[in-house]
Amino acid sequence: MxxxxxxxxxxxxxxxxxxxxxxxxxxxxxxxPGSPEVTYTxxxxxxxxxxxxxxxxxxxxxxFLPIILFPVLGILDGxxxxxxxxxxxxxxxxxxxxxxxxxxxxxxxKRIALKILSVVGGSPFRIMLGFMLASxxxxxxxxxxxxxxMMLPIAFSVTTALEEVYGEGKISSFAAGLLLSIAHAxxxxxxxxxxxxxxxxxxxxxxxxxxxGAPEISFGQWIMFAFPITLMIFxxxxxxxxxxxxxxxxIEALEASFFKDKYKAxxxxxxxxxxxxxxxxxxxxxxxxxxxxxxxxxxxxxxSTLFKNPKFLNDGTVAIFVAMLLFIVxxxxxxEALVDWKIMVKLPxxxxxxxxxxxxLAKGFxxxxxxxxxxxxxxxxxxxxxxxxxxxxxxxxxxxxxFTSNTATTEMLLPIVSSLATEIEVNPLLIxxxxxxxxxxxxxxxxxxxxxxxxxxxxxxxxxxxxKTGIIIDIFATIVIVLMTLFWGTVVFDIDPSVxxxxxxxxxxxxxx
Numbered sequence: 001m002x003x004x005x006x007x008x009x010x011x012x013x014x015x016x017x018x019x020x021x022x023x024x025x026x027x028x029x030x031x032x033p034g035s036p037e038v039t040y041t042x043x044x045x046x047x048x049x050x051x052x053x054x055x056x057x058x059x060x061x062x063x064f065l066p067i068i069l070f071p072v073l074g075i076l077d078g079x080x081x082x083x084x085x086x087x088x089x090x091x092x093x094x095x096x097x098x099x100x101x102x103x104x105x106x107x108x109x110k111r112i113a114l115k116i117l118s119v120v121g122g123s124p125f126r127i128m129l130g131f132m133l134a135s136x137x138x139x140x141x142x143x144x145x146x147x148x149x150m151m152l153p154i155a156f157s158v159t160t161a162l163e164e165v166y167g168e169g170k171i172s173s174f175a176a177g178l179l180l181s182i183a184h185a186x187x188x189x190x191x192x193x194x195x196x197x198x199x200x201x202x203x204x205x206x207x208x209x210x211x212x213g214a215p216e217i218s219f220g221q222w223i224m225f226a227f228p229i230t231l232m233i234f235x236x237x238x239x240x241x242x243x244x245x246x247x248x249x250x251i252e253a254l255e256a257s258f259f260k261d262k263y264k265a266x267x268x269x270x271x272x273x274x275x276x277x278x279x280x281x282x283x284x285x286x287x288x289x290x291x292x293x294x295x296x297x298x299x300x301x302x303x304s305t306l307f308k309n310p311k312f313l314n315d316g317t318v319a320i321f322v323a324m325l326l327f328i329v330x331x332x333x334x335x336e337a338l339v340d341w342k343i344m345v346k347l348p349x350x351x352x353x354x355x356x357x358x359x360x361l362a363k364g365f366x367x368x369x370x371x372x373x374x375x376x377x378x379x380x381x382x383x384x385x386x387x388x389x390x391x392x393x394x395x396x397x398x399x400x401x402x403f404t405s406n407t408a409t410t411e412m413l414l415p416i417v418s419s420l421a422t423e424i425e426v427n428p429l430l431i432x433x434x435x436x437x438x439x440x441x442x443x444x445x446x447x448x449x450x451x452x453x454x455x456x457x458x459x460x461x462x463x464x465x466x467x468k469t470g471i472i473i474d475i476f477a478t479i480v481i482v483l484m485t486l487f488w489g490t491v492v493f494d495i496d497p498s499v500x501x502x503x504x505x506x507x508x509x510x511x512x513x
Contacts, residue, residue, distance in 0.1 A: 014056035060350030063357025085356030088316030095319020100142030118259035136189025148451035177245025358411025365415035444470035
């Protein structure tokens with residue numbers, strides 16, 4: 001039997017297993033007598049989680065289950081649940097990804113990476129710093145997976161050059177550390193912006209669905225909160241990885257010309273690269289300065305206040321505007337634009353549908369009453385201090401995301417976490433934000449994130465190497481996220497840990513009615 005046949009057989013067994021448990025919950029469980037929709041929603045949530053985690057079906061296809069099952073089981077109208085699949089967060093993701101694809105098409109991402117490396121220098125420490133800077137910066141704006149893939153060949157060229165000069169024995173440990181530094185930096189950089197990693201976007205929309213009256217969380221607010229966290233975890237990871245995997249014995253730095261020569265080999269900066277870079281900078285600035293930025297001692301007014309209805313403009317509006325400019329601004333070749341429609345084929349549509357499925361499930365949690373039911377079960381945490389509560393939930397997500405898809409896990413847990421916040425009357429942001437950040441902090445296992453899998457797939461890393469440093473970074477990242485949420489996040493997002501906000505109270509009243 002071929003491996004393809006074996007995989008198909010395993011997937012069929014997983015599909016059937018999921019359906020069996022789904023029907024058992026439907027027919028033999030009654031979570032809340034008199035409200036069968038609570039049980040039905042739990043059954044759908046289980047089936048989606050099981051198929052998402054096992055990938056028995058493609059995750060994009062599994063994400064369509066709410067469109068079928070919510071109407072069939074009488075939980076939600078088909079029209080209402082379909083509306084959950086398309087919103088400004090989806091357009092924020094699409095617009096941001098079109099920019100990333102434009103950078104990739106014209107090799108701008110490679111030019112940025114080599115420029116950083118040529119400036120930073122050629123000693124082993126500086127090389128690792130350069131790779132982490134390039135990887136984390138690019139991951140703030142484009143796919144973590146694409147960044148890791150792009151950085152790999154550059155890393156191989158560096159380690160090959162070092163091996164030729166100093167021998168493989170002295171460099172093998174450093175080469176492993178360099179690969180890990182790329183994977184970790186991709187995850188660390190991704191949390192700094194709303195578009196850097198899918199869980200951030202999932203949080204943004206799920207929070208809006210559950211608490212429609214809550215104040216908007218802007219791109220600028222998020223980066224002001226998350227960037228210091230990125231910086232701290234970045235520095236800790238850099239020093240830990242270097243001390244653990246530094247070259248054996250003393251080796252001299254690569255000549256300063258090494259990266260400069262590679263940069264020169266790219267040729268002159270092309271008109272297309274200049275134009276894409278200008279649009280990229282415009283996109284970042286428009287995102288960051290769209291709404292008012294409150295720095296505590298100073299408030300910077302957002303450009304959206306120049307318009308009649310500032311609230312009508314959101315980050316999705318900005319993303320699509322700049323993406324459209326990419327289709328309009330001409331390149332210097334054959335009278336065509338910087339990008340054309342063919343680039344849309346490269347969009348990860350399975351992630352778009354995964355977002356939609358998560359948003360639909362969040363709506364089902366709310367409208368069916370399952371959120372309230374789960375929140376009631378978790379009411380025992382009411383006596384916990386804010387520190388213990390946030391720490392426990394953040395650590396739980398950090399462990400879970402090592403074994404499961406971070407986006408799917410985020411979309412499953414956030415509605416539950418929000419119901420817990422409602423039940424114990426804690427500001428939902430206080431626990432939803434750190435749980436979201438923890439979803440991207442998976443450094444221990446190859447299966448945890450695509451960048452981890454990519455660098456492990458090179459065959460130059462052992463599992464124990466990944467676990468040895470990964471578990472320490474996991475613990476450090478969890479501590480930093482918890483402390484920064486409690487002491488900095490409360491300032492940026494105007495959170496009073498002792499007060500249950502009015503916008504959350506109104507949501508509770510709407511649910512009760």
